[in-house]
Amino acid sequence: MKLKDLVKGLNVVEVEGDMDIEIMDIAYDSRKAKAGSLFVCIEGFKVDGHKFIPQAIENGTRAFLVQKDVDVPEDASVVRVEDTRYALASVADVFFGHPSSRFNLVGITGTKGKTTTTYMIKSILEAFGQKVGLIGTISNMIGHEVLPTDRTTPESYDLQELFSEMVQKNVNSVVMEVSSHALELHRVSCSEYDIGVFTNLSRDHLDFHKTFDNYLNAKIKLFSMCKKGLINIDNEFGPKVVDNAKCEVYTMGIDNKADLRAMDIVHHSDSVDFTVVSPWFTGDVKVNIPGKFSVYNALAAIGSCALMGVPFEYIKKGLEKVTVPGRAEVWISKRLYGND
Structure with missing residues (x-):
């Protein structure tokens, strides 16, 4: 060239x-x-x-x-x-020939929940019959092939090269963690996101961003790069993300009125059940990762997949099967310990 x-x-x-x-x-x-x-x-x-x-x-x-x-x-x-x-x-x-335009691309940003949400989305899309790429903190994956990773979001050249490899290996959708560092340092610039997700925000990473406003504004950049945004409206900074988004916006939450909402939540020691109410469907789901954060992560996964046209039966099936390395894993010894 x-x-x-x-x-x-x-x-x-x-x-x-x-x-x-x-x-x-x-x-x-x-x-x-x-x-x-x-x-x-x-x-x-x-x-x-x-x-x-x-x-x-x-x-x-x-x-x-x-x-x-x-x-x-x-x-x-x-x-x-x-x-x-x-x-x-x-x-x-x-x-690399604009590779991100050749599959569905979902970006997850937020202080917490990015990794679990990406694995949930991957599990749902695989239940739907798709071959899925995953890019994140724990590993990069093409289908079930695990690739090494040294940062949450790769440098821009490495990211486009990985996207190109995913295209060559017939990936249908890619879900990735998008860090505030990556947004600020243009690692994800020129990538074509179909969906962007805001999980939450807390006061972290100020060693890099210097001020909290800089940190928040870095996160908001994703929502000028995607076609549709799904935003946690329960988080105190969710409304500002909504107000500054340049894309079509959908909200999710538990405590506040939202487009996608979790109702009738029942917590168990090793799982959580709830009813999801959305513009597309209403139904009961079970997630084998306990806790309220798991509900928010599941809402993000449900909404992302619904926006991609995945029917509820596959969403339900994918959530029931999901496992995340290092998240809610249990080791049995003389005492019971859980890693969340």
Whole structure:
């Protein structure tokens, strides 16, 4: 693919060199840059990728995407933009052929509940007969194939590469955790979300975001990137997310009036039963993970799958079968312990 085609959608500040150069790969780590690569220089919190341009040049790279003035050989091509983090997401999406447009994509954001909700949605969609991709804290999965993970949401290039692999392996839907870091650092920019879910928000991660308003606003960004949003209206910050969402909004809750609501909740030591009332159906469900948080996570999964057109019988079946590694797992010894 030619460099000019990769950067067509970007707000380019300056261009030097041949824009018809062929790009065979994209790298944001200079150790992986080589002849035919586009080296994207990311200004990190500890390391500035622009400083490693000489190493990339030594490896044979002659195409660079930067946000600073740099010195390169005369035969090099340089595209300068305002923000290379966003640019990396954009060129990766183009390079892999816009893979997120080729399956249903659900993004889950919130302080708690992201992991459990993704596994619930995966279980329901599999009960419905779909092949499902999952991206999250515990692992990445393509169907039942488990892939390694080192962060909640991958870097944008790695994410688009994983999306592309999922397309090649005939995945129908992908459900993923979307961290506030990922939203703020453009790791999920240019991804086409069909559904975004807000589980809850509490005062956390302020070491990165500095203020709580920054943290909340990072979460809200997901709802300008998706077609439909499902928001926990019981959470004290839910109404602000609703007010600032740019998508079609549905609410969920237990205590407050909502589009999707859990009623007649019965808690057991190892499970929870409730009646779900929604615009699409009313019915009884059982989740083999106890606690009130489990009800909220189940509502998020139910609403997401209903918005994708999954009939209630498969939602009910999928929730009854779901298990989440490290969540509500029980070990039997002389005493009974549960990990929630």
